[in-house]
Amino acid sequence: MRSLSSSPKPSEALTTNDADTISRVPINSVRYYFEVDNPVDGNDRYFVGRDGKLVLGDSDLSRIRTFATQRAASQFFDLMNGRYGGRPLYQRSNIRKCDL
16 A cells, blocks of 8 residues: 655645645647648648648748647548548647746
8 A cells, every 4th residue: 555755756746735836837838730741751841721721831830720629620630531632631739838
């Protein structure tokens, strides 16, 4: 049987007594987006844009259509039948650290 220690280990959850510590931790924001057609080495990468057009990977990344949840991204994928302009969609994600 496992005994409880008075100080939590990194893998243990923090209690409400640690609320001041929790509020100072930066929040990670996960965004999901879709790459159109998996590029062959050396080819340009294209993504689904906010305006419905293809966006080149090295252009302004704020033009890429993103989804806040895995569920929303999956619904878009299902709506498009996994294809965009006849080419397959590949779901990607990134994590951004937000400043508090």
